[in-house]
Amino acid sequence: MSAPFSSNRSITQGNHRRRLALLGLAALVLLTVALGAWQFSRALGKRALAAAYAQALAQPPLVWRGGHAPDEFHRVRLAGQWLPADELRLDQRIANGRVGVEIVTPFRLNDGAVVLVNRGWLPADAAVPAPAGSDVELARWPRFFELATTPPVGNLFQNIDPARYAAWRGGAEPVAYARALGAQPPFVRESGPPGLPPERHLAYAATWWGMSLIGVLLWVRFYRSTRSSGVRA
Template sequence: MASPPDTGNGSTTVIKLPQARQRRGALVGLAALVLLTVALGLWQAARAVYKQRLADHYAASIALPPLTWRNSDLPPLFRRVSLQGYWLSAQTLYLDHRDYNGEVGVEVITPFRLADGSIVLINRGWRATNAVESAAIPATPQVEVLNWPRFFELAHTPPQGKLFQNITAARFAEWSHLPQPLWYGRLRSAANDGLQHDSATPDFNPSRHIGYMLTWWGMSIAGLFLWRHFRRSTRAPQTQATTEALVTTKKPTAPEGDDA
């Protein structure tokens, strides 16, 4: 950019304001974004490995013969156990709004007292909301040990009679005035009780995390290309990397009659 001519009344100074600091900030931001998406991809890869190990552990555990369980020790996760004790049918509760093959109903939860007096909660199966279940329950149930169920809820909803939106050991103890259940299981014994017994394998779905991983790493690659392109643009000629500003200063005028 050419400097304007001097008019004689003042001088013109060209000041170049570098934009390098702004460009460095943008490069740092892009680099941080690339590192973040790489880290998120690694996290999803670790989740996929964990879910696959969990699926393998489930398959190995469910193939083992059932254990006889009488005391309060926690059985291995996913292991089938035969319980010794008796049902507490009066404290049966229902998990409301549970879907089964597109139909909404309830899951029937009945506590079982072990021989040492401790309590476990058993999910006996699903039924339609208005259906009536049979009183037939296996005297010595065979159950599959599960993690406590976790269902999404915006806030804690108090039970309506025997209808619960969600269940935890503490909520059951508060409602039933019984000791807190030690663990949670699902009935696997064949029972003519009018309930649907869901014996399907849990959907661990490690492939879902693989998909998330590829998505994050795809974003990392795109960010890396953008970072390289932007970095090359910073090597353009300085005349393209600066902004010129004009500052005009007025020359001092000598007093009239001064011969100096």
């Protein structure tokens, strides 16, 4: 009596494992479908961002002395003065495959409001040139994710936002963030909309959905093999 009982128990355990394998594979397929959809939605968002950037470039430049901030990506000439004594560095930034820092210098407008201007990337040990010109492109505040807030060391920051700068320097929060325009060696300066291009996200979406298709084919094949062996999923 013990042998048939052991055999039935082994069959039951095998069936249970097959069902779990089918469920696990189905969950992976759903995950890759969701990740592909997420990347596709990001591609659409980046296309909208590129369109907004192009529209802003089509607007004539203006002089910004204070008051309401122009729309993001608009190119302006700041009127006021640079505040190099309150300059900061963003650490661990990469340009052309090299690790360095981005130099962010505040600019006080004529009405007293402060704009933080990212003047570009430099090697960490490079001397920082004095600010030259005030033509900038208004940008979004940098987006970042932190497991824990990292306080600045001197003027060296890991990430920056208005509240973090105000807490460090004191006074009111900066009213805008901008990128400096024009060549000023040795700075390396970015241009165009921030982040990955839409085509990169579309490629990621295609990769995830390709994995989804492979997962579906594997699921069907495994399901048929369990059916042929007498197992019902």
